[in-house]
Amino acid sequence: MSFFEVENLALAFGGVRALDGVGFSVEKGEVFALIGPNGAGKTTVFNVVTRVFAAQSGSVRFEGHDLTHVPRHRVVEAGIARTFQNIELFDGATVLDNLLLGRHRFDHGGWLAQILGSRAMREREDESRDRVETLIDFLDLAPYRMQRVAGLPYGVRKVVELGRALATEPRLLLLDEPASGLNPEETRDLAFWIDDIVHDLGITVIMVEHDMSLVSEVADRVLAMNLGRPIALGTPAEVRAHPDVIAAYLGH
Ligand SMILES: Nc1ncnc2c1ncn2[C@@H]1O[C@H](COP(=O)(O)OP(=O)(O)OP(=O)(O)O)[C@@H](O)[C@H]1O
Numbered sequence: 001m002s003f004f005e006v007e008n009l010a011l012a013f014g015g016v017r018a019l020d021g022v023g024f025s026v027e028k029g030e031v032f033a034l035i036g037p038n039g040a041g042k043t044t045v046f047n048v049v050t051r052v053f054a055a056q057s058g059s060v061r062f063e064g065h066d067l068t069h070v071p072r073h074r075v076v077e078a079g080i081a082r083t084f085q086n087i088e089l090f091d092g093a094t095v096l097d098n099l100l101l102g103r104h105r106f107d108h109g110g111w112l113a114q115i116l117g118s119r120a121m122r123e124r125e126d127e128s129r130d131r132v133e134t135l136i137d138f139l140d141l142a143p144y145r146m147q148r149v150a151g152l153p154y155g156v157r158k159v160v161e162l163g164r165a166l167a168t169e170p171r172l173l174l175l176d177e178p179a180s181g182l183n184p185e186e187t188r189d190l191a192f193w194i195d196d197i198v199h200d201l202g203i204t205v206i207m208v209e210h211d212m213s214l215v216s217e218v219a220d221r222v223l224a225m226n227l228g229r230p231i232a233l234g235t236p237a238e239v240r241a242h243p244d245v246i247a248a249y250l251g252h
């Protein structure tokens with residue numbers, strides 16, 4: 001049994017087969033990349049895993065549990081966090097508050113605890129603050145800590161979103177095009193963070209990414225998709241050289 005596994009996923013939007021027989025498995029501690037031309041179905045895989053959409057067939061398993069049909073909020077509780085291709089943050093809130101929102105699932109005691117402001121609840125809140133401050137240091141966000149997200153440069157907002165995902169303490173992190181829109185220096189920082197996330201924090205990563213030099217640098221294995229179907233699986237070098245992958249990109 002694999003750490004994470006999707007099998008035979010299918011999902012059509014009208015006549016478009018966004019996913020058609022997609023399956024792969026990821027081992028604990030891996031960096032696994034999904035690549036493919038625009039419209040290949042990469043984001044849809046994440047949307048099915050995080051229950052934004054229900055697959056029409058197939059299954060999703062994580063740490064031995066079947067997540068195929070769980071309610072959406074259970075996915076984060078199960079230990080899976082994600083970032084979005086078009087950054088999703090609370091723009092009017094500060095960096096600090098956006099990261100604290102990632103702690104939501106740890107912070108609320110029952111209704112009685114909330115009314116009484118119980119000590120246990122205050123302790124949980126203190127712990128959340130400590131963890132968020134640690135993440136702020138880890139991601140070099142200290143200069144922006146009390147700034148509203150809306151006014152921040154794009155590259156910084158992407159890092160805030162990464163921080164918010166990490167604040168949920170996932171064991172599996174899904175990154176949808178983490179390097180898109182970043183400059184070379186920001187992309188280099190991202191590569192280091194991914195390495196730390198995997199090796200120091202012990203989090204497994206699946207990332208969708210078009211930047212093949214980043215994929216080659218950080219990914220252990222790559223699945224290439226085209227038109228909703230898996231077309232090649234292997235090391236970054238193997239997949240890059242695969243004739244069907246080359247054809248898919250040229251055909252695009
Ligand atoms: N909510 C939706 N409604 C209708 N069609 C959708 C929806 N989401 C995705 N699709 C279609 O499904 C296909 C796969 O889309 P998806 O967003 O998964 O591609 P992608 O591989 O992430 O592409 P990109 O690299 O451009 O982000 C595309 O044809 C897309 O238009």
Ligand SMILES: [Mg+2]
Nearest residue numbers: 042043044085
């Ligand atoms: Mg996408």
